Each structure stands twice: as structure tokens, then as C-alpha cells.
Amino acid sequence: MQIYKVGGAIRDRLLGKPVTDIDWVVVGATTEEMLAKGFRPVGADFPVFLHPKSGEEYALARTERKSGRGYGGFTFHASPEVTLEEDLIRRDLTINAMAEDDQQNLTDPYHGQRDLEARLLRHVSPAFAEDPLRVLRVARFAARYAELGFTVAPETLELMRQLSESGELEALTAERSWKEISRALMEDQPQVFIEVLRECGALKVLMPEVDALFGVPQPEAHHPEIDTGVHTLSVLEQAAQHKQPLTVRWACLLHDLGKGLTPEEEWPRHIAHEHTGLKLIKAVNERFKAPKDCQELALLVGKYHTHGHRALELKASTLLELLQSFDVYRRPQRFEEFIAACEMDARGRKGLEQRSYPQADYLRGAATAARSVAVQPLLEKGFNGPELGEAIKRERLKALKVYKENASA
Incomplete structure (x- = not known):
């Protein structure tokens, strides 16, 4: 032995x-x-x-x-x-x-030692092409070791391309795929994982909704990088640089899927992409059986990220609606993660990576103002049941109006 x-x-x-x-x-x-x-x-x-x-x-x-x-x-x-x-x-x-x-x-x-020194990710034998999970694994290693200058050997990339075209990737279980995807997203350069999957044709098989974003233009005034796919990679890169958790990184990857559905004649504008993208986010969530917290945040960020960017302009009633949607009273952490995803989205633009994001503190302040409404005085006034709910809502709306006035003063 x-x-x-x-x-x-x-x-x-x-x-x-x-x-x-x-x-x-x-x-x-x-x-x-x-x-x-x-x-x-x-x-x-x-x-x-x-x-x-x-x-x-x-x-x-x-x-x-x-x-x-x-x-x-x-x-x-x-x-x-x-x-x-x-x-x-x-x-x-x-x-x-x-x-x-x-x-x-x-x-x-x-x-292997020679390839370590050459910074190459190279397959051991032709049997590599027998296991479709290896496409995801190699892309994950590429993300992990990108900072050391590692790249995928051309002949290995070719085998990954053949695997992507063979139909074998469809045989992967959701659980195995998610394990690799979630680990890759938590690497220091998760955008490299998506780049490698795209390069070998695996992205259009596994996540056609993300693959469809490449080549779709956005208004240059807001997006100097123009390409929606490039923007998505930049947002993911920012999320990693700011050490965001998996929930935020997953939301960052999926937040703009609706832009892939915009008819070409409407480019570079993407009206209501937040709503059109929800069915796509839901489909990707279900395909990989993502954990519940990842699924929920991805849908909420997809729907409301433009609200986050326009936070300072929102009416008090819209702010209240936003806070209610996140249930900030019982789930404050989820709203924090939403704010983080919005900030990563704002920074994931060419030349704007260091921009300030005053919307973050403004949204936190709004949540604090809404939470500060005390329920006991309303109970003492005799409110209960649905009437109590409406009374709380009215008081929170008042608190948000005062907050807005003070913030703009």
C-alpha cells in the first residue's frame, strides 16, 4: 500500500x-x-x-x-x-x-509543473472531452488563477468547444452546475468565468439569456462601454472587487437580462427592460435551482435597480412602495444587498468605476425613517386589523415626506 x-x-x-x-x-x-x-x-x-x-x-x-x-x-x-x-x-x-x-x-x-510555470490550463488526455462538467471547472480555474496570468490552452479550449456543441452540457444536473457556478462567482475574477464559457460556446447553451446581451448596445451617455454584455461583466468584476456575497454577485449577473429582448429598432434604448427581464431571471433561477435568497434578490434587483439609481428623484409614495417590496422592516439585510447591487451596477461602467453613489446612503436613510414609525400609539388609538395596516402605511408615508424635505434642504 x-x-x-x-x-x-x-x-x-x-x-x-x-x-x-x-x-x-x-x-x-x-x-x-x-x-x-x-x-x-x-x-x-x-x-x-x-x-x-x-x-x-x-x-x-x-x-x-x-x-x-x-x-x-x-x-x-x-x-x-x-x-x-x-x-x-x-x-x-x-x-x-x-x-x-x-x-x-x-x-x-x-x-503539470511545466504548465504551472507557463501559466496554462491544459487537459491531461483526450478523455477530458468525456465529462461535460469539466467545461465549467476549467472556466472556474481560469477565474481563480486569472490574477496569476493563467489562460486556457488553445487545444483545451477546442475540446471545450466540442463539448459545448455535442449536447452533453444539457445532461448536467442543476445541482452540479450550480455548485460550479456559485464557486466560480465567488472567485476574485468571476467575469473571467463568463468570458471563458462564452469563448467556448458554453454560455449560449447554459445561459443563453446572458449570452444574448453581448452585441446589444446601450446609450453611450450612461454606458461609455456601450455593449450590454461587457457592462454585465464589469458589474460582476466590481462585485468581486468589493467582496460582495454570492446573492449580490448572482443578481449582478442577471440584472439586465431584459435588454436582450429589446427589438433592434429600439436600440440603444431599453424601455421597461426591468419588467421584460423578470421572466428570463426566473427561468435562469429555476434552471440551476439557485438557493432561495439568490433567486429572490435577483428578481428584486432586476425589477427595481433603476429605482435605486433614481432614488433621489422618487416620490415619497414610490419610495414607500420600494421599501414595502423588500420588506425592510423584517428583512433589512436583503435591502442592503439590493443597495450593494445597484452600486455595483453604477460602477460597472467604463471610466466610472470610482464614481460616488449617494443613492446608497439616501436609501438607507429612507429605510430608517420608515422603520422609525412606532406601532404602539396607533394601537392605543384603537386601530387594528386592516385599518392598522393602513394607518401604519400613512404614518410611514408622512415620515418619508419629512425625510425627503430634510434631505433636499
């Missing part, structure tokens, strides 16, 4: 990055031997075990053969005869196909 550290732990150590997850491969062992040493089995499809003390994953060396469609369409074979090189060749990228023994001796049969 020989045990090797493999994959990401080797890659990140060689890059001088912190090592978080460690995976191990066991060569020359059987399931029975692993159980006898106290390892706990967890793999449903192939032999993976948890170490009795550390809890880290140890997998028996294995080979795989394509047997069906999609990410799960593989037959695995694990036995003591499978070599380390045979196990490593089934991995996605050369930089993930290195191993190390307990003396830190490197096994690198597919030149």
Missing part, C-alpha cells in the same frame, strides 16, 4: 497559495485493507474512505470508462493493480494531475 497526496494540494503548494483541502490516493490496496485500518467508506460510486482521525478523504487508485451521458455517465474500476499514473491520467488538467509521497517527492507524468 502506497499513499500519495494528489491534485489541488500539490498545485497550490507549488503556486505558493494556501492549501485548504487535501486529497489522497491509495495505490496497491483493497477495500478490505482500508476497512481493517479503520477507514470509513463514503463513496457511493467508487471506493472513497475517511481517515479515522483526520477525516480527510482517501480514494483507491482507479480508472474510469465512459458509459453514458453527462457527469455521472462513467464506470469505475478500482483494484490494487491500478497504478498512480493510470489514476492521474483520468484527471481534468495537468496542474491537477500531480502527486507527492510522504517525502515530498513529486510524481508529474503529464507535465
Whole structure:
């Protein structure tokens, strides 16, 4: 039995990055031997075990053969005869196909170290094209290591293009796709993830609504970058630079989908794109089974982001309507995330990345004013049921009118 550290732990150590997850491969062992040493089995499809003390994953060396469609369409074979090189060749990228023994001796049969130095994301073998999930994984690695100058090797991009055209991407489950998408959006340069997906043709398969934004012009006065797709990438980039949470990043990616539906004769204007885009945002949300908080914020930002930009001009009644829509009284955090998404949208424009966004503090002040209305005095006046609701609404409207007057004074 020989045990090797493999994959990401080797890659990140060689890059001088912190090592978080460690995976191990066991060569020359059987399931029975692993159980006898106290390892706990967890793999449903192939032999993976948890170490009795550390809890880290140890997998028996294995080979795989394509047997069906999609990410799960593989037959695995694990036995003591499978070599380390045979196990490593089934991995996605050369930089993930290195191993190390307990003396830190490197096994690198597919030149991962060379590709690390060349800053290349290159597939290990033609078997790469058998797993559609790898298209998303490579795009995610491109986003993660973009700051170090990594790019996708042309021959790997070609395989990703073939996969995108093959129909295999449609076989991915929503859960697997979302896991990769959500992780990619939380990288330092998530816009690179979208760029790579677009370059290999995967974006128009997975998110045709986002792909449709490229080449759609906007008024230059508000959008010096003009192209709606370019703007969307810039907004996503701003969200990452400002360390926004996943909910905000997802909303930033989807906020302008309605502009992809504007008839060409109406370009570069996009009247009511906030409303036309809602059905598209809903479709993307459902396609990937995004978490509820991501779904809700994306829809609210899509519908109301122009309200956010025009906050200082809004009538008190419209402000109140906006606050009610977000339920700022019980869910203040969601309104904060809306404000953040609006600010990222305002900054995601060429040359305007450092602009101030006074609407943010103004909207926070409006929410505070509306929340300050006390319910107890209205109860003491005898209001209850629907009448109480109307009375609270009237008092909040008054508070917002006073707030507006003071703000403009």
C-alpha cells in the first residue's frame, strides 16, 4: 500500500497559495485493507474512505470508462493493480494531475509543473472531452488563477468547444452546475468565468439569456462601454472587487437580462427592460435551482435597480412602495444587498468605476425613517386589523415626506 497526496494540494503548494483541502490516493490496496485500518467508506460510486482521525478523504487508485451521458455517465474500476499514473491520467488538467509521497517527492507524468510555470490550463488526455462538467471547472480555474496570468490552452479550449456543441452540457444536473457556478462567482475574477464559457460556446447553451446581451448596445451617455454584455461583466468584476456575497454577485449577473429582448429598432434604448427581464431571471433561477435568497434578490434587483439609481428623484409614495417590496422592516439585510447591487451596477461602467453613489446612503436613510414609525400609539388609538395596516402605511408615508424635505434642504 502506497499513499500519495494528489491534485489541488500539490498545485497550490507549488503556486505558493494556501492549501485548504487535501486529497489522497491509495495505490496497491483493497477495500478490505482500508476497512481493517479503520477507514470509513463514503463513496457511493467508487471506493472513497475517511481517515479515522483526520477525516480527510482517501480514494483507491482507479480508472474510469465512459458509459453514458453527462457527469455521472462513467464506470469505475478500482483494484490494487491500478497504478498512480493510470489514476492521474483520468484527471481534468495537468496542474491537477500531480502527486507527492510522504517525502515530498513529486510524481508529474503529464507535465503539470511545466504548465504551472507557463501559466496554462491544459487537459491531461483526450478523455477530458468525456465529462461535460469539466467545461465549467476549467472556466472556474481560469477565474481563480486569472490574477496569476493563467489562460486556457488553445487545444483545451477546442475540446471545450466540442463539448459545448455535442449536447452533453444539457445532461448536467442543476445541482452540479450550480455548485460550479456559485464557486466560480465567488472567485476574485468571476467575469473571467463568463468570458471563458462564452469563448467556448458554453454560455449560449447554459445561459443563453446572458449570452444574448453581448452585441446589444446601450446609450453611450450612461454606458461609455456601450455593449450590454461587457457592462454585465464589469458589474460582476466590481462585485468581486468589493467582496460582495454570492446573492449580490448572482443578481449582478442577471440584472439586465431584459435588454436582450429589446427589438433592434429600439436600440440603444431599453424601455421597461426591468419588467421584460423578470421572466428570463426566473427561468435562469429555476434552471440551476439557485438557493432561495439568490433567486429572490435577483428578481428584486432586476425589477427595481433603476429605482435605486433614481432614488433621489422618487416620490415619497414610490419610495414607500420600494421599501414595502423588500420588506425592510423584517428583512433589512436583503435591502442592503439590493443597495450593494445597484452600486455595483453604477460602477460597472467604463471610466466610472470610482464614481460616488449617494443613492446608497439616501436609501438607507429612507429605510430608517420608515422603520422609525412606532406601532404602539396607533394601537392605543384603537386601530387594528386592516385599518392598522393602513394607518401604519400613512404614518410611514408622512415620515418619508419629512425625510425627503430634510434631505433636499
